Amino acid sequence: MLPDALAIADAVVIGPVSARSCSRKLIAFRRVGIAESLRQRGRPAKAFDSSAEIADYLAENARPGDLVMVMSNGSFDGLCAKLLDKLQALSGARR
Secondary structure, three states, rough: OHHHHOOOOOOEEEEOOOOOOOHHHHHHHHHHHHHHHHHHHHOEEEEEEOOHHHHHHHHOOOOOOOOOOOOOOOOOHHHHHHHHHHHHHHHHOOO
């Protein structure tokens, strides 16, 4: 089960899932349900509707030394580039 696998992480951020075989409502329910299951296990977990929301959240909450792992079967709507841009902007602003 996915919550079992993710429960070892210090925190989990779940983004939108694109699947043609499932309705969007079912996918959203699963995403939110996984996050809730992790929170019930004492793990911080949030579900977001877009890669931009995830990049904003991670840029605000990640700290130096944190390891952020992005798992996706595609480009995740450019999440990695969006996050790197935000982190670089923040580090320049902090200097």
